[in-house]
Amino acid sequence: MHKIESKNINFYYGETQALHDVSLSMKENTVTALIGPSGCGKSTYLRLLNRMNDLIDNTNLTGSILIDGQDIYAKNTNVDDLRKNVGMVFQKPNPFPKSIFENVAYGLKVNGITDKKIIEERVITSIEQVALWGEVKDKLKKSAFELSGGQQQRLCIARALAIQPSILLMDEPTSALDPISTSKIEELIYELKNKYTIVIVTHNMQQAGRVSDTTAFFYMGELIEYDKTKTIFTKPSQKQTEDYITGRFG
Numbered sequence: 001m002h003k004i005e006s007k008n009i010n011f012y013y014g015e016t017q018a019l020h021d022v023s024l025s026m027k028e029n030t031v032t033a034l035i036g037p038s039g040c041g042k043s044t045y046l047r048l049l050n051r052m053n054d055l056i057d058n059t060n061l062t063g064s065i066l067i068d069g070q071d072i073y074a075k076n077t078n079v080d081d082l083r084k085n086v087g088m089v090f091q092k093p094n095p096f097p098k099s100i101f102e103n104v105a106y107g108l109k110v111n112g113i114t115d116k117k118i119i120e121e122r123v124i125t126s127i128e129q130v131a132l133w134g135e136v137k138d139k140l141k142k143s144a145f146e147l148s149g150g151q152q153q154r155l156c157i158a159r160a161l162a163i164q165p166s167i168l169l170m171d172e173p174t175s176a177l178d179p180i181s182t183s184k185i186e187e188l189i190y191e192l193k194n195k196y197t198i199v200i201v202t203h204n205m206q207q208a209g210r211v212s213d214t215t216a217f218f219y220m221g222e223l224i225e226y227d228k229t230k231t232i233f234t235k236p237s238q239k240q241t242e243d244y245i246t247g248r249f250g
Ligand SMILES: Nc1ncnc2c1ncn2[C@@H]1O[C@H](COP(=O)(O)OP(=O)(O)OP(=O)(O)O)[C@@H](O)[C@H]1O
Pocket: 013, 016, 018, 036, 037, 038, 039, 040, 041, 042, 043, 044, 045, 056
């Protein structure tokens, strides 16, 4: 069974169809990169996986998305539980105006965890998981805004991990970061796939090549090609994929 299975997805913003008959499935503990030129539907697809598009008015979805075999758009789906299971990290680091500790503890508290010891343990584990502990252990009470952009992004990943998701969605997580921070996040993604299933939108082809097991190439709302990353970058079967990865358009 696939961890994520989407079948015949069509998605509309009002009259505009943003995704056309997309079927895409991902195995557990893998990293999948979504690539393609601007406006091709990558983020739209990503946001369907934790129902973030529900927050936009006048949208319509047909087709089905199963996570662990359950239809996430079924009437009885609890969207809060879904979003706990499917964490998300955005393009720009978006820490809350709170301390480093509170940023990571926040989601736990919102989800009803009150035991201080459990909160502390989870905060520490999550910060360790993103390889940030050494850099922040002496200033957990300081504002998260005092961290560098790269540290803030790792903190946001820790915040997402603290609520123990099994899937992590990342929408261009390094596009606002310098090369050193970017490589730290890439190393982290590589480590995290042992425990999580990761889907990452990236404009950076080298990054897709470095971090992902499989790559999906989207063009104008269609999934043109989906294969092992190595195959996509060395022997794509579609001309459009080849043109894109060789920089002929996009
Ligand atoms: N909130 C929205 N309302 C209306 N149309 C939207 C909305 N968000 C995206 N779209 C449209 O849907 C299409 C796909 O957009 P999407 O953001 O998914 O593409 P993308 O591949 O992620 O692009 P980028 O790489 O530039 O982020 C585009 O035509 C876009 O204009």
